[in-house]
Amino acid sequence: MRPALLDPLFASLDTLPGVGPKLGELFARLFGRESVEECRVLDLLFHAPHAIVDRRHQPGIANSPAGAIVTIKGRVDRHQPPPPGRASLPTRVFIQDETGELALTFFKVKGNWLEKSLPIDETVIVSGKVDWFNGRASMVHPDLMVLEADAASMAMVEPVYGLTAGLSQKVLRRTLEAALARLPALPEWQDDAFLRKQGFEPAREAFLALHAPRDATDIDPQAPARRRLAYDEFLAGQLSLSLVRQRLRAVPGTPVRGTGALTRPVLDALPFTLTGSQRQAVADVTADMAKDERMLRLLQGDVGSGKTAVALMAMLAAVEAGGQAALMAPTEILARQHHATLSRMAAPAGITIDILTGRTKSRERDAVLERIASGETQIVIGTHALFQDTVAYHRLLLAVVDEQHRFGVHQRLRLTAKGVSPHMLVMTATPIPRTLVLAAFGDMDVSKLTEKPAGRKPIQTVTLPTERIGEMVERLRAAIAEGKKIYWICPLVEESEESDLMSAEERFQTLVAALGPVAGLVHGRMAGAEKDAAMLAFKSGETRLLVATTVVEVGVDVPDATIMVIEHAERFGLAQLHQLRGRVGRGDAASSCILLYKGPLSQTAHARLSILRDTEDGFVIAEEDLKLRGEGELLGTRQSGTPGFRLASLEAHADLLETARKDAAYIIERDPDLTTPRGEALRTLLYLFRRDEAIRFLRAG
Template sequence: MIDLHEVSVRQVRGIGAQKAEELGSLGIRSASDLLEYFPFRYEDYHVRDLTEAKEGEKITIQGTIYSEPVMQRFGRGKARLSCKVVSDKFFITAVWFNRPYMKEQLKPGLEIVLTGKWEGKRQQMTVSTSEFVGKENSRVGTLQPIYSVAGEVTQYGLRRMIAQALAQYGEMIQEVLPHELMAKYDLMPRKRAVALIHNPADVSEGNKARRRMVYEELFLFQIKLQAYRAMNKSRADGIAHTVDSEAVRGFVRALPFQLTDSQKKVVAEILEDLRKPFCMNRLLQGDVGAGKTVVAAISLYAVVKAGSQGALMVPTEILAEQHKRSLERLFEPYGIQVGLLTGSLTERKRRELLASLQMGLIDILVGTHALIQEDVFFRKLGLVVTDEQHRFGVNQRSILRRKGMTPDVLTMTATPIPRTLAITAFGDMDVSTLRELPKGRKPIKTYAVKHDMLERVLGFIDREAKAGRQAYVICPLIEESEKLDVQNAIDVHAQLTHHFPSLRVGLLHGRMSAAEKEEIMTAFGANELQVLVSTTVIEVGVDVPNATLMVVYDADRFGLSQLHQLRGRVGRGEHQSFCVLLADPKTEVGKERMRAMVETNDGFEIARRDLELRGPGDFFGTKQSGVPEFRVADMMADFETLELARDDAAELVARSEFWTSIEYLPLRQYLQREQVLTGELLD
């Protein structure tokens, strides 16, 4: 049987070099890619009765042209064409924009089918497509698939190419799901599902075909993760660290605070993983301020005591410098050397640092993505910690991992993901969660106010400063933008400096040099600056316990999780802290964000609402965040199927016959093609 993944799209009749290149830009290179390029919705051309139509709905109706068309011209080359149409007992106005050529075709008495937006109040339809009754190749009575297209590829052209691929290769489509799972969920065969998803007779048939392909897509994703996981658990090619439990207990006892129960549980899980001879791959998630950094420090301490080096990779230089300082304070009594590698080091200092690292004189290296440059070599890398993992691409994390022989990996995020979704999306990772906040933390009081209350907000800043406290003021832009009517940091800094002559107001943004940023943050940390105007460069990890007020200009411009991160910069000391969101949201999404921020301080609830508002693609960061981009499945809408697929895949992989029986050969071939069986590390 021919493997359609191996058949070039050029072998589909009618597709030449030019068309193949255009399809390549959509990721379509093989016959299989073309057949599995599924529509994301359908346009329904079944004729409806106007009595059923809802205001603003797109529908198809049939009627008779009643009057001569009227043309109105306006602007440069723009035209509005209208005529009266009788459809059953309705007498409506049909309107076409910028199609003057149709004037000659619209003759009274002709039967016509119109598809467009229905405006019941005005008894009018704005027509998107129309055709006369009796036309060959009519769309009337069909569901037309709508695909994601770009460049020179058109809907009509793509439909023709897919139809040709189905005619040529449709019979060669191979089943991949085991019979038992198809029977369990009453799924149609793959061959039929691929044909019907492109060309369903009605909505219900299209939904059945989609249901089959959604399950298959999620199941194949899970079988890949579960098979990798099963193989990795049995491969003793990691480092079995000799963890000195007594030394770790002494380190924890010497901390200036007590660990929460949640932190103790997570530390125990990590230490257990470090002792095992396979690679740890653990996601540590916790709300803002839940104490992930100290868990990472304990893990790094255990690895260094066991004779290996550690690496901590963070997204910004400010955060790298802060982590270096806090780790140095913790490790100083133990003689552990902490190095810092960022892009702003001088060439001489960089060379000295890299030489020390390679000789093993540096125990822990903290840095930005500079850590993964080619000339960075460790003597014995045992643990890689990445902070705010959704900001790093998959490739960046795997390059760092490959700098050690097979180091353990701890991935941290303060963007909490609903636990079941995390386990399912990051199926190849163990997930640890910090739910508690350290004792004594007071919940931050959050207010959403309109910009016309700015004077009162400025009075609030003044009161906090007079009480000896400090404030952050966050703006979405650095400089004035012609396109966006939003506050920018440079202007706000000037305004606040003028408004508060007795206060010192600092400015921080991403275009400043590392030395300038460091100087500003040091001054703010020492309370030499009472107000810090900043862009979101301070979003993660910056820790100034005396800062009690966070003001965010144009807050509706930020995502929910980002707002929650910003709010987490305050509330780190003994005093009550506040967050004020200045916004005049115009959209429902903007209003919902403000509501969510005022109603809850719980990062997991914020994450759930953010996921609903934004969808997983945005929520997890870029396309290379490690969360899959599914073709037909939707991680939110199809979440229950995702969980079923995970359970089915885990159960199947655990069976010995999965690895030997002829019934599961298509799945093993899939795993081979995806390189899961080659021992390549999944990321």
């Protein structure tokens, strides 16, 4: 049960004064929720300001720099309404100080509120952005206007918040004040000695200070209030991961000891030998699976580093031990591809491999479910469909999850809830920096594949401005004549009015016009069957050039594709560019990647393209990407069970994450059920940061 003292913070946002349906809709958009009913008062408290407006800057009218926000004290000289019948023209009010004159400009003025707010001959204080036209200063719709007599009520320093179209700072601030008024005194969940050492104030005071900055240093991520709350958020995350881990560990695993009867013939038949890091990963995994407690291991490997072979060895060990293995992929295309690859690789072992996805037809589906339940199916590959309630396994010993960041901690637990407690191997082709591994998966052992399989050649990467696209199409004509296969990636599906990006459909038309019917098209809006057909035509060589959106990013395997063109490369993130580039260079032929960009490039885009040109090491690229973009983007969407931190930042607060991890381990060791006074307070912390699913795993509650 959530502690009652948090109820005011978990009330719906529309319980705050002034938040009706219209304003509620804006807040829902701001917080990325479906409706205002899903927004909580808490969401506002977590919405930290990113800048301040300092109204203490009072240079005088003549000395006000163009574009700056200034505060002016002056006497109201005259009002100049628009001429009769010209209501679309603005009303101007002129004020003067000892240095000059300023025109305050107002559009669509109704009634006499201006005369009341700015009476002639009164001294007033106004604040806003100054512009200069023909040597005259003007301020359009000042942010603040008060009579000198009322100046004490004017806030001279104001926080600036992220907004959405239609929502103003003023309205957000007013709603936030109402939210802050509901903030209760919170119990102290941090260790006293730690608080003193860091100089942290209590959590309630930290929230109040976060929203009442006095100068620029208070907005800095290193400001004490922000650091205090960042640590709270990290601790909530690490503690919930530890509790989940404790629960997963509490369900004993079945020791799996392979006999080698299936792995040996498969290894002997492979056309390559495993790399050193693949052999190490297989040893790590099989050692973990032989233990009584369940394996929970993350296998990180760059694009093309051979994760599939490692997963297959682990799955064969499970089958050798008399059990079943399941591999879950995030998309239909990927599941089918894994099925094709693994069926081919495992053929010498003569085992039964089935596939189950959302698109499996009902009669076929019933047959597959029957084979899984009887144990006839030894390895099953599929999408989320594998973990639905209708699927009963005969003896599932190993679950392999591909592209973990698309699945949250919850999906991992759903497996456990089925009364099945398989060992778990999680694979990702997104090389994740250590800090992120800690934050997202703090509960996992990690194996890294750092070498490319033998025979893979480096990919030559070049950047090219879009003006030279004509030359490039001619080079592609020659490449196609030599029998080469080419990917051409576009950022959009179809052209939109506002966008100057080239859409996939439009680029497809221009390439067919230039090169003839050698091109195919695949994008996310096509029906599954159409996509499969387009991919198949490219794979078989019926088409030589595939125009695609980023649907080919993960795992589409065409080993003889050697050229990758990425249009508007400046619009993609580093990790994504690296993933896309990894679709070529999978065979033994020399491959190249052409990054087409539209200048002028921003500093970040320039840095991105340079890093990509200079290195193929996914781990270096991931570290750089984290510096350039921050963690929310790196793991894909916020909703995918990844750490969408609201107040903590992995770049700014990495030192705190390490401390939080140790603190969580210490707490779990001393107080596994959170029943001590600090433990009770920590339960409140878990609810506050919405990590309460972890509380369900406490034996006591």
